[in-house]
Amino acid sequence: MKKLINAAENVVREALLGMQAAHEDRIRVSLDPAYIVRKDSPQPGKVGLVSGGGSGHEPMHGGYVGRGMLDAACPGQIFTSPTPDQIFEASKAVSGGAGVLHVVKNYTGDVMNFDLAAEMLREEGIAVESVLVDDDVAVENSLYTAGRRGVGLTVIMEKLLGAAAEKGAALAELKQLGESIRGSGRSMGMALTPCTVPQAGKPSFTLADDEMELGIGIHGEPGRRRVKLAAADEIASMLMDPVLRDLPFVHGDEVLLFVNGMGGTPLIELYVLYRRAAEIAGEQGLKVVRNLVGSYITSLEMAGCSITLLKMNERLIDLWDAPVDTPALRN
Amino acid sequence: MTMNNLTIEGARRWIETAATLIEQNSTLLTELDTAIGDGDHGSNMARGFGAVRKKLETANATDVGAVFKLAGMTLISTVGGAAGPLYGGFFLAMAKASAGKTTLAQVDLEQAVAGGLADIKRRGKAEVGDKTMVDALTPAVEALQSPTATDLGAASRAAADAARKGAEGTTPLQARKGRASYLGERSIGHQDPGATSCWLLLEALALATADC
Numbered sequence: 234m235k236k237l238i239n240a241a242e243n244v245v246r247e248a249l250l251g252m253q254a255a256h257e258d259r260i261r262v263s264l265d266p267a268y269i270v271r272k273d274s275p276q277p278g279k280v281g282l283v284s285g286g287g288s289g290h291e292p293m294h295g296g297y298v299g300r301g302m303l304d305a306a307c308p309g310q311i312f313t314s315p316t317p318d319q320i321f322e323a324s325k326a327v328s329g330g331a332g333v334l335h336v337v338k339n340y341t342g343d344v345m346n347f348d349l350a351a352e353m354l355r356e357e358g359i360a361v362e363s364v365l366v367d368d369d370v371a372v373e374n375s376l377y378t379a380g381r382r383g384v385g386l387t388v389i390m391e392k393l394l395g396a397a398a399e400k401g402a403a404l405a406e407l408k409q410l411g412e413s414i415r416g417s418g419r420s421m422g423m424a425l426t427p428c429t430v431p432q433a434g435k436p437s438f439t440l441a442d443d444e445m446e447l448g449i450g451i452h453g454e455p456g457r458r459r460v461k462l463a464a465a466d467e468i469a470s471m472l473m474d475p476v477l478r479d480l481p482f483v484h485g486d487e488v489l490l491f492v493n494g495m496g497g498t499p500l501i502e503l504y505v506l507y508r509r510a511a512e513i514a515g516e517q518g519l520k521v522v523r524n525l526v527g528s529y530i531t532s533l534e535m536a537g538c539s540i541t542l543l544k545m546n547e548r549l550i551d552l553w554d555a556p557v558d559t560p561a562l563r564n
Numbered sequence: 565m566t567m568n569n570l571t572i573e574g575a576r577r578w579i580e581t582a583a584t585l586i587e588q589n590s591t592l593l594t595e596l597d598t599a600i601g602d603g604d605h606g607s608n609m610a611r612g613f614g615a616v617r618k619k620l621e622t623a624n625a626t627d628v629g630a631v632f633k634l635a636g637m638t639l640i641s642t643v644g645g646a647a648g649p650l651y652g653g654f655f656l657a658m659a660k661a662s663a664g665k666t667t668l669a670q671v672d673l674e675q676a677v678a679g680g681l682a683d684i685k686r687r688g689k690a691e692v693g694d695k696t697m698v699d700a701l702t703p704a705v706e707a708l709q710s711p712t713a714t715d716l717g718a719a720s721r722a723a724a725d726a727a728r729k730g731a732e733g734t735t736p737l738q739a740r741k742g743r744a745s746y747l748g749e750r751s752i753g754h755q756d757p758g759a760t761s762c763w764l765l766l767e768a769l770a771l772a773t774a775d776c
Contacts, residue, residue, distance in 0.1 A: 287645075310604065310608065310644050311604070313604050313644040314645050314646070317640060317641070318641045340743065341646040341741070341742050341743065342644065342645040342648070345687060346649055378740065382746065430603050430604060435603075452602040456746075457746070
């Protein structure tokens with residue numbers, strides 16, 4: 234294992250201290266329990282938007298704390314969901330009297346810990362709602378699994394809900410907006426190489442030089458199928474086809490196309506992929522009205538990418554274009 | 565000579581032994597989790613039980629329930645993942661069943677552990693055969709309830725052995741809950757890490773109640 238770290242057990246804490254040092258104009262960091270909040274928290278009368286999850290997906294979620302996006306983020310250990318006390322304290326810190334909305338990726342641990350925190354917050358008289366993100370079409374049979382995972386759509390969800398919250402949307406309205414975004418977005422990912430959790434010291438799986446893993450999540454877990462390495466254009470099809478089929482996206486739909494890097498893939502390759510993905514969208518009669526290209530939800534140093542499509546409308550376009558000022562996403 | 569009752573001291577010894585066993589087997593748990601999960605079960609469990617052991621050193625527990633409550637609250641705030649709420653909830657349910665009691669007779673312990681199992685099943689929405697902690701814990705509870713176990717020590721030994729068999733029995737199963745379920749058929753052939761840490765917890769109970 235070759236990593237830019239001091240000691241495996243200190244990575245999360247030292248990265249938090251680094252974020253504080255780098256972005257103290259925008260965010261405030263608490264170490265015990267660990268969370269990041271907007272520097273100007275709480276915002277009176279505004280719904281507090283709180284997310285969180287395991288670390289190792291940077292810039293998500295901490296990088297998205299700021300005006301027009303998240304009010305708080307709760308980082309767990311690497312690939313491990315945060316604990317209820319973190320979520321509880323972070324939610325209290327950003328509660329401005331209009332309630333708190335939790336954005337939760339659909340993983341067993343995340344759901345359980347956010348549920349426990351929500352129970353604790355309600356006991357304190359704070360109104361809490363949550364929106365689940367489960368956009369990963371690679372999970373085929375939701376009946377016999379923990380359900381679809383939350384992946385790329387999470388970033389888009391946080392941007393759109395953040396903009397709506399900033400414009401003064403009430404808790405119930407935000408919850409409804411979140412559910413509608415959840416119902417209109419789909420993703421699929423792939424890996425060229427595995428990643429290594431510092432404390433594990435070894436890669437989470439192995440891939441031969443001529444293999445790739447299709448349908449991966451964001452925790453270095455192996456995917457659904459291992460296939461022969463293919464060219465970027467073919468990979469674009471392998472990801473776009475199941476995404477398009479699933480919703481389905483149909484001729485005439487306006488969409489946001491998000492090509493995301495898993496952490497170890499350079500931007501130049503993401504653009505190679507975006508080129509073909511946008512062509513495929515066009516061939517299907519979709520109109521790509523907004524896009525995002527870059528590494529926004531990652532799995533440490535994993536090489537690979539994911540594609541997310543979200544059906545857009547006038548309101549969502551307006552929210553997407555609204556001002557955002559966070560460490561990792563600004564306009 | 566084995567124990568007939570689980571005292572406050574016995575409950576402490578159970579958890580301390582569990583912390584030691586989990587620490588010693590942390591690499592094993594992580595390897596099992598790397599195969600079908602995300603490779604953090606060993607370090608998360610070791611961190612959580614280590615924190616519980618540390619808190620127990622200074623805690624002044626006046627009943628068995630207080631020992632379990634301290635363990636549950638600490639695990640919830642230190643383990644993370646799904647294991648945190650699941651193991652934390654297990655101990656909190658046991659705390660509820662043993663609140664105010666300074667010793668647990670065999671039947672009390674049975675009921676407490678059964679309550680813990682019920683909490684795990686409710687929270688995790690898992691049943692036997694889903695390749696989870698439930699597969700180790702269910703046969704352990706059945707063993708604790710078996711009339712052939714003549715005292716607490718013997719019952720705990722039977723429970724630990726049953727949990728071990730249950731954990732080993734997860735190998736041919738396809739996961740239907742938790743992160744391993746995303747692998748589909750590829751989860752077959754690997755022992756479940758959560759079921760394995762459950763076995764270690766029961767093994768610790770057997771060791772802690774064996775000789776005194």
